[in-house]
Amino acid sequence: MGEDAESPKINHTFLRDYVTEADVISTVEFNQTGDLLATGDKGGRVVIFQRETESKGESEEVGETGDSGEYNVYSTFQSHEPDFDYLKSLEIEEKINKIRWLPQQNAAHFLLSTNDKTIKLWKVSERDKRPEGYNLKDEEGRLKDISTITSLQVPVLKPTDLMVEVRPRRVFSNGHTYHVNSISVNSDGETYLSADDLRINMWHLGITDRSFNIVDIKPANMEDLTEVITAAEFHPHHCHLFVYSSSKGTLRLCDMRASALCDKHTKLFEEPEDPGSRSFFSEIISSVSDVKFSHSGRYLLTRDYLTAKVWDLNMDKGPVETYQVHEYLRSKLCSLYENDCIFDKFECVWNSSDSVIMTGAYNSFFRMFDRETGRGVTLEAWRESSKPRAVLRTRRVYTGGKRRRGDVGVDSLDFTKKILHMAWHPSENIIAIAATNNLYIFQDRVNPETQGQ
């Protein structure tokens, strides 16, 4: 089954893999150590993968991590259920929009997951021991006959099969009228922000019945609405700074020390429009779909429809680097507007050393750009063309000139296969790519460990 990419003219719709809508992955996130990888899907489920460590018996040589790099399922749980807003008579989707891990403080792991309206804090803990030898209960838990007890014993912890328990610890509800698109944990470890189309709230992790509204761009008259918030993130080191992006392609850096309500930005990042390339679609393709601080905190990475841009926080006049993700689509904007693909929201990520950026595209392609050389490479996340442990070969979209074997024509691109969500391991060259209902994990074979930051 599966579409035959070589003969696009044949209608293979009826042969397409039947993908349950609920299984479509909607977010991917590594935790701070990279040992755990969480995915959320449209059905409201969260699946956590854990990296396998090699057996302790093998000696570790210098330079080897001892990790095989394989991720296996660690735990699965239902995070959000479909809901119904009785007041508006509208369904609330259970799709997980974002997952963010909290920094680990003890043996348990905590993560935040959110759908359109409600954010939940989950505690993931392991249990591999159980007490045995109770005085009053027998092995099955039945009360013993007291007359049979002649001596006292101290219960002992015996090892059992590993059990992973996931429990909801907090539910942050009723904070948002519009759809939540981002959550971001603050570096202070106590607060986090959640952003919807028009407002950004700041929550304390321990308090669920109230939040602070720190940004509100809702106009007094909704008829005047022309801009919405598309993404937001806290600075990785400065707990008072955060950035949010808009549908008009602007970035606003806000300092919470300036005022309680950060409607006035501290810095506005905007690239002046090129009047020569103006079209009716200019605004739509300038809408920022994702914004990420670099690990250093010095740069911002943004993704709009056709490009990925790197901005220097110290310079608000324009981006310092611009990478063309799929420029060949510029002449197809009208068709893409018609089939709604122009509204697709692609994510973007940094590698651990901030030297490489990565983002997704269509036809199961994703792109990586080396910031030092400025060169980009196209890779494919599609099981038909890659076997486990095989080396990924680079792909190319044919846009003119000499056509090489394996080049894909622009008209042959499959726009239903979009790579929207992805994550990069915090310290190694391991990436997780979500392709519809499949999760691909790729590892750099040559250099399993990157130069640490």
Place this chain on the structure above:
Amino acid sequence: MFPKGTKRKFSDSGEEPVSSGDQGPAASSAVARTLSSSYSLQRQSLLDMSLIKLQLCHMLVEPNLCRSVLIANTVRQIQEEMTQDGTWQIMTQALAAAQCPADRLVATEVLCRQTDAAAQAGQSPKPFSVVGLEEGYHAEEVVMEGDVETEVTMSTLSPVSPQLSSASYLAGPFGMGPCWEEEEEDVECEEDEEEDSEECVSEGEEGDRDHLSADSRTGEQVFGTFEIKHPAPPPDPALEELFSDVDPSYYDLDTVLTGMQSAPKMGPYDLLESLSSHGPTTLSSSSSCRSDLNELDHIMEIIVGS
């Protein structure tokens, strides 16, 4: 894959408003005229497509606000450019001049309701806002509580504002309703089908776009015409059986129409706000008119036999 070969008329080759500045002097003015008319054709198609997109949204889940805002901004942009061209004025005048049969006025109503609401002050074309359109499907859903099946059917067939939903049914026999239905089912269909529905819609809108109007006076004319053309329907045993469990006050067309005329003051986002703020007074006054309109839709559907 997105269907190939369907929308070639505004695909790759120059759907962007490229100026013909690069044409040499040898290029005749005829060519320039052709270029500009093809540009305005494309622009018009884009406008029509955008308006349809705003109206056709997933009914059960709250529509994506970002997408709606971006499409609304695009429509506003086109509107501004057309105003500068003078094309907008021409269309406005054409609408005002022609005392058209109900289908055209009604069809116009479908497309210009939103600007009408914004232009209550009687100014010349106000910037387009997505006010009336989103209000529509929110309204529909608030009303439909009990009958799930009806809800699904209704929302599929009349994805426009309450004022327009009856209008869309009226337009049904004149070619717009069925096309919208096809458009809805269009998600995975074959190329031909999509092409047909697309053409159908463009044809239906041929008349409409000439009458795009932001003139509030025209809006009232439309309302007036609507009232005259469609007096209260005679009692129908089938209808009554259908609505036997419904509050009979909804049958009163006059009440409904009055409700329609007062409803436009609220924008779609206002609706969200009023609902979320749990304002009881706002809710009751608008919910009654919305439920009235819901029933009107159903009545109209039966009358026109769709």
